[in-house]
Amino acid sequence: MWGPPVAPEAGDATLPDFEAQCQTMLTIAPKVISSIMGLYAPAFVSELKARGILWFANATTVAEAKAAEEAGADAIVATRHGGWRTPGSFPGSEADDKWWG
DSSP, X not given: OOSSOOOGGGGGOOOOOHHHXXXXXXXXXXXXXXXXXSOOOHHHHHHHHHTTXXXXXXXXXXXXXXXXHHHTOSEEEXXXXXXXXXXXXXXXXXXXXXXXX
């Protein structure tokens, strides 16, 4: 066994309601919201645009950046994969091609 013991009922936790969180963001109406690990639903992006809220999308690969742009992100925040990748972690051109284009 690895790690501390976990009670069997721990797996029964209710996950946060992401749709409700998105609706709260629309209600609060900040000037900018951001996302990591995925894209917002098209309907939510449309609502952001209608309310003048900017969307900054984090991307760790060129493909993610292109997908965010196509999905309507107003800005792309280029980040290293998880923030932990160090130079030399991958063979030279593979790292550059996959992560930074």
